[in-house]
Amino acid sequence: MHSGKKFGAFEFAVWTRRSIYILAILSTIPTVLYFVGWTFLSFPWQPIAIMGTAVAFIVGFKNNASYSRLWEARQIYGAIINDSRSYGYLLRDSLIRRNPDKVKEMFLRHYAWLTALRFQLREPRAWENMNTEQFNEYAKKYDIPERLSTLDDELKKYLSETELQYILNKKNRATQLIANQSKELSQIYANDEINDFQWTQINQQLIKLTDNQGKAERIKNFPYPRNFSSITTYLLLLFIIFVPFGLLKEFDTLGNGTFFEGWTLWFNIPFSLLVTWCFHTLDSVGEASVNPFEGSPNDVPITQISRTIEIDMRDMLDESNLPEAIMAKNNIVL
Numbered sequence: 001m002h003s004g005k006k007f008g009a010f011e012f013a014v015w016t017r018r019s020i021y022i023l024a025i026l027s028t029i030p031t032v033l034y035f036v037g038w039t040f041l042s043f044p045w046q047p048i049a050i051m052g053t054a055v056a057f058i059v060g061f062k063n064n065a066s067y068s069r070l071w072e073a074r075q076i077y078g079a080i081i082n083d084s085r086s087y088g089y090l091l092r093d094s095l096i097r098r099n100p101d102k103v104k105e106m107f108l109r110h111y112a113w114l115t116a117l118r119f120q121l122r123e124p125r126a127w128e129n130m131n132t133e134q135f136n137e138y139a140k141k142y143d144i145p146e147r148l149s150t151l152d153d154e155l156k157k158y159l160s161e162t163e164l165q166y167i168l169n170k171k172n173r174a175t176q177l178i179a180n181q182s183k184e185l186s187q188i189y190a191n192d193e194i195n196d197f198q199w200t201q202i203n204q205q206l207i208k209l210t211d212n213q214g215k216a217e218r219i220k221n222f223p224y225p226r227n228f229s230s231i232t233t234y235l236l237l238l239f240i241i242f243v244p245f246g247l248l249k250e251f252d253t254l255g256n257g258t259f260f261e262g263w264t265l266w267f268n269i270p271f272s273l274l275v276t277w278c279f280h281t282l283d284s285v286g287e288a289s290v291n292p293f294e295g296s297p298n299d300v301p302i303t304q305i306s307r308t309i310e311i312d313m314r315d316m317l318d319e320s321n322l323p324e325a326i327m328a329k330n331n332i333v334l
Helices: 007-013 017-035 044-093 102-123 131-141 151-155 159-168 173-190 196-221 227-251 264-289 303-318
Strands: none
Touching: 007 017, 007 131, 017 102, 017 264, 044 102, 044 196, 044 227, 044 264, 044 303, 102 151, 102 159, 102 173, 102 196, 151 159, 159 173, 173 196, 227 264
16 A cells, blocks of 8 residues: 555656557657658548547546455455454453453464465465566565565464464465354353353354455455456557557648648657557556555555554553554555
């Protein structure tokens, strides 16, 4: 998540510089060919304008869907914050007098669940963008915590050795941690350490946390539909290729009867570059938001949120040595 006021213009220029180089070449080639006499390369601009309208619609549709996925992911983690806090004080107030050690153990297991979930959500998928050179280069400006440590090392902070080995042998570690919480809660209920009402309330919070995990996994594991993504790419590519051809004659005749006659043709290069860059960058912005857990600078800050929850819950137990909040690096926080 970008925590500053805005991405700088220079940042955008650097981030898209590879595209700028390619777009500049695509604008220059037809201009040079037209200048040396291949005037038949000039296309009517009207069909290209119609194509541009279609591209604008489909890119706008894609960006709207990308934002919806991003915003839903943020709402899911907002719910995890609230449900975790509710789970914490319900568990504490129901059990702290009879079994404070068990409360501490279940709190630690919840931190482990948050940790396992964020590691699972940061795992790469084939359709994500963080494996591209453009995104990988920008990622050097900030830290992706899940790439700086391993899940094993992180879970050691919260789980006993026996439970740690049990969890690491499971495929979906987060799910099994919630299952262990439910199993522990059932044992506490069987020992008459909590009553029916308390068991129901705490169990409902576990169900909510499971629902939130499933919603996050749905976004992670179901990409923006490939048919919509593919047609956007193809139409955008066609538009980018044809724009310089559609503006050749317009710029060539722009300076007729003036001192610039014969030279205004070269304006085709910067103006075609500007138009195609706008469309291409809008599409790139949508791509940067469509996978909200991949580790991009526009991600939902699930690591920061998980640390915030841990701080809040440790504070509920009046612990004094609280972990530090995760701060932004170059205005990016994950």
